Amino acid sequence: MASSILTPAARSLRLLQQVGQRCLCPAHARHPTTPHVCSGKVPPRFASGKSAERPAQEYAFEMASSNIRFGEGATREVGMDLRNLKTKKVCVLTDPNLKDLHPVQEALRSLNDHNVNYVLYDRVRIEPSDASFRDAISFAQKHQVDSFLAVGGGSVMDTAKAANLYSSYPEADFLDFVNAPIGKGRPIDKTLMPLIAIPTTAGTGSETTGTAIFDYKPLRVKTGIAHRALKPLLGIVDPLNTRSMPTQVHLASGLDVLCHAMESYTAIPYNLRSAPPANPLERPAYQGSNPISDVWSIKSLEMVIKYLPRVVKDPLDHEAQSQMLLAATFAGIGFGNAGVHLCHGMSYPISGLNKDYSHPQYQVGHNIVPHGISVAVTAPAVFQFTSQMYPERHMEIAKLFGADTTHAKLADAGSILSDRLRRFFDDLKVPNGIGALGFGSQDIPALVEGTLPQHRVIKLAPVEAAKEDLQGIFEKSLSIY
Incomplete structure (x- = not known):
C-alpha cells in the first residue's frame, strides 16, 4: 500500500515497526546501512549473567515529557491549576514585549480571579545570557517563591527553568549544572518546584523539554542546562496566544x-x-x-x-x-x-x-x-x-x-x-x-x-x-x- 493513502494511525504503526526492527548485530551496529547476511538477533549485552555488571553499550532510552493541555482559551485555567497545587507565591516570568499583551494579561487575570499570590518578573531577555539568567534567579530567590509560571517563547520558558533550578539549589555555583565542557554538568538529584509553561511562539517546544539554552558571554558561545528534571509540570498550549506573533x-x-x-x-x-x-x-x-x-x-x-x-x-x-x-x-x-x-x-x-x-x-x-x-x-x-x-x-x-x-x-x-x-x-x-x-x-x-x-x-x-x-x-x- 502506498504511504500516501495510509491513515495516520497506520503510518505511525508502520514507522514503529520499521524502527523497532533495526538490526543490532555487530556488523550493522558499526555499519547500519551496509547489506550483509545476519541472524537479526540482538547480541548479548552483558559479558556474564550478572546484572550488576555494566554493559559496554547503551541498551535503554527513557521517554519524558510535560503534561500537555491544548485548546483555545486554555490559558484561563492556569489560576485554578496553581490553586490546585496549593502554591503560596508564584513567580510569573515574561518579557517586556509581552507583558501588556493578551497571553500575559489573560494569565494574570486567571491568577487574580482565583486569589493566587504572585510576583511578576517582566524583564526576560530574548535570547537569554548568563547575566539575564542570573538576574531572574536572583529575583526568584529574593521573593522566596514556591512555584513558577512562564508565559512567553523559548527564552521565557528557559529562563523560568533556570530560575526554578537555582532557587531549588541556592548554594550551587552557576556553572555547576551547565553542560560540560563549559560547565560541570552536575545531575539534578531532587524534585524542583512546580513550573507551568504557556508558550506564545510556535517554535521551541520548550514547554515539553528539560533544556534551557543561553548565551555564555565570557566565551561568546551558546550553551545550556539539560536534564529531564527541568521540564515543566504542565504545558498549556493555547492557539490564541500566537495570534499576535509577527x-x-x-x-x-x-x-x-x-x-x-x-x-x-x-x-x-x-x-x-x-x-x-x-x-x-x-x-x-x-x-x-x-x-x-x-x-x-x-x-x-x-x-x-x-x-x-x-x-x-x-x-x-x-x-x-x-x-x-x-x-x-x-x-x-x-x-x-x-x-x-x-x-x-x-x-x-x-x-x-x-x-x-x-x-x-x-x-x-x-x-x-x-x-x-x-x-x-x-x-x-x-x-x-x-x-x-x-x-x-x-x-x-x-x-x-x-x-x-x-x-x-x-x-x-x-x-x-x-x-x-x-x-x-x-x-x-x-x-x-x-x-x-x-x-x-x-x-x-x-x-x-x-x-x-x-x-x-x-x-x-x-x-x-x-x-x-x-x-x-x-x-x-x-x-x-
Whole structure:
C-alpha cells in the first residue's frame, strides 16, 4: 500500500515497526546501512549473567515529557491549576514585549480571579545570557517563591527553568549544572518546584523539554542546562496566544520546529550513542533517535511542511497557526528525548558571534540572529553531510518535501534533500546563508571553534564531524541559493 493513502494511525504503526526492527548485530551496529547476511538477533549485552555488571553499550532510552493541555482559551485555567497545587507565591516570568499583551494579561487575570499570590518578573531577555539568567534567579530567590509560571517563547520558558533550578539549589555555583565542557554538568538529584509553561511562539517546544539554552558571554558561545528534571509540570498550549506573533517570528520559530524534527529523526540511534550511565539519574535528556521520538518527529515534520508556508503567506490563517503550535509541541516531545545535532550545534556560535545583524520584526533592543534562522541556514549543507549514514531516513524526509524518489539512488539522498530544503527556504525568503547574516570566510575558524564545545548535541550527529568537516559545512553555508 502506498504511504500516501495510509491513515495516520497506520503510518505511525508502520514507522514503529520499521524502527523497532533495526538490526543490532555487530556488523550493522558499526555499519547500519551496509547489506550483509545476519541472524537479526540482538547480541548479548552483558559479558556474564550478572546484572550488576555494566554493559559496554547503551541498551535503554527513557521517554519524558510535560503534561500537555491544548485548546483555545486554555490559558484561563492556569489560576485554578496553581490553586490546585496549593502554591503560596508564584513567580510569573515574561518579557517586556509581552507583558501588556493578551497571553500575559489573560494569565494574570486567571491568577487574580482565583486569589493566587504572585510576583511578576517582566524583564526576560530574548535570547537569554548568563547575566539575564542570573538576574531572574536572583529575583526568584529574593521573593522566596514556591512555584513558577512562564508565559512567553523559548527564552521565557528557559529562563523560568533556570530560575526554578537555582532557587531549588541556592548554594550551587552557576556553572555547576551547565553542560560540560563549559560547565560541570552536575545531575539534578531532587524534585524542583512546580513550573507551568504557556508558550506564545510556535517554535521551541520548550514547554515539553528539560533544556534551557543561553548565551555564555565570557566565551561568546551558546550553551545550556539539560536534564529531564527541568521540564515543566504542565504545558498549556493555547492557539490564541500566537495570534499576535509577527510574520518573521512565525517564520523563525517554524524553522526551529523543522530542524528539531529533522535532526532528531536523523540522530544517532540511542543504542549506539555510548555506554550506559553508572546511575540512571545520569542518563542524558538527549539520548539519540528512538522508536517513540521518531513518531513525534515525523508527524511534526509533515505538519511544518504543510502549514509553515501558509503561516508566512497569510497572517490571518488561524488554522495554520494553530497547527504550527501543535507541531512545535510534537517536535518538542521528539527532540526533547532524542536530541538534535549539527544544525543546532553550529547555530550557537552563529548567534553568539553575531556582529551587527538584526532580523526584521524583532523589537528586542539589541542585535539578534533569531534562533530558528541560525539553525536553518546550515541545514542544506548539514543534511548533505549526514546522509552518508542512514540515507534511507534522509530520502524519506526528501519525499515529505515532495521529491520524486522513484528512481533515485540512496547515495543521492543527501543531494536530493539538500535541494528540496533550498527550494523550501527560498520560497519562504529565508536569509541567503550565513553570508547574509554578516559572516565571511574569515569568520569560519571562529565559528568552528564555537561549535566544537557543543558536545551535548554535535556528538548526536549520525556521522562524526571533525574540525575540517565543520569548516566545509560552514563554507557551503555562506550562501545557500
